[in-house]
Amino acid sequence: AQRVTQPEKLLSVFKGAPVELKCNYSYSGSPELFWYVQYSRQRLQLLLRHISRESIKGFTADLNKGETSFHLKKPFAQEEDSAMYYCALEFSGGSNYKLTFGKGTLLTVNP
Amino acid sequence: DAGVTQSPTHLIKTRGQHVTLRCSPISGHKSVSWYQQVLGQGPQFIFQYYEKEERGRGNFPDRFSARQFPNYSSELNVNALLLGDSALYLCASSFGLGNQPQHFGDGTRLSIL
Numbered sequence: 001a002q003r004v005t006q007p008e009k010l011l012s013v014f015k016g017a018p019v020e021l022k023c024n025y026s027y028s029g030s031p032e033l034f035w036y037v038q039y040s041r042q043r044l045q046l047l048l049r050h051i052s053r054e055s056i057k058g059f060t061a062d063l064n065k066g067e068t069s070f071h072l073k074k075p076f077a078q079e080e081d082s083a084m085y086y087c088a089l090e091f092s093g094g095s096n097y098k099l100t101f102g103k104g105t106l107l108t109v110n111p
Numbered sequence: 112d113a114g115v116t117q118s119p120t121h122l123i124k125t126r127g128q129h130v131t132l133r134c135s136p137i138s139g140h141k142s143v144s145w146y147q148q149v150l151g152q153g154p155q156f157i158f159q160y161y162e163k164e165e166r167g168r169g170n171f172p173d174r175f176s177a178r179q180f181p182n183y184s185s186e187l188n189v190n191a192l193l194l195g196d197s198a199l200y201l202c203a204s205s206f207g208l209g210n211q212p213q214h215f216g217d218g219t220r221l222s223i224l
Contacts (some may be wrong), residue, residue, distance in 0.1 A: 090151070098156055099213065
């Protein structure tokens with residue numbers, strides 16, 4: 001069974017400090033991983049996906065298959081980064097699609 | 112484009128009743144997924160439909176069912192409501208299957224008394 005673990009429920013950093021939101025997954029196949037973000041009073045939206053290998057709003061995430069991790073990082077946090085972040089793992093095979101979310105990490109960036 | 116739209120926004124039901132939630136995907140999107148989100152948890156996958164066929168099902172009882180119409184809109188039905196069904200129900204649409212960004216609606220807040 002696939003599982004996503006986000007060990008930190010809350011994370012608080014100061015503006016300009018580096019930030020890392022942890023995500024570990026459990027999955028026997030080749031994972032498709034995503035980070036979704038929900039800003040205050042906004043819809044849940046895609047932040048980035050590992051297959052794109054792109055940097056969105058200064059965030060990057062590297063898939064480490066050995067450690068089964070997909071941590072989200074940003075070198076200099078901004079106040080507007082304060083939001084709820086969810087890591088998600090997709091299984092897509094025939095008629096057995098499933099997208100599993102972690103419980104989320106609430107990031108607060110203090111001025 | 113208004114994005115994914117869900118109706119109603121809020122709903123109050125009593126135990127044992129049934130409920131129908133509706134979702135309209137982004138124009139051009141052929142896949143719709145449903146999620147349940149309880150307070151303090153991440154969204155939990157219920158169903159995915161693509162081209163009117165069920166393509167995925169999460170660990171939910173048979174009281175939960177869904178369907179997708181020819182215009183790609185979708186309904187989620189829940190029978191014999193329990194107190195534990197109280198949650199935010201999210202709908203998401205995507206263009207296709209597999210490694211596609213999910214575009215979420217605002218959700219329907221369902222309260223069971």
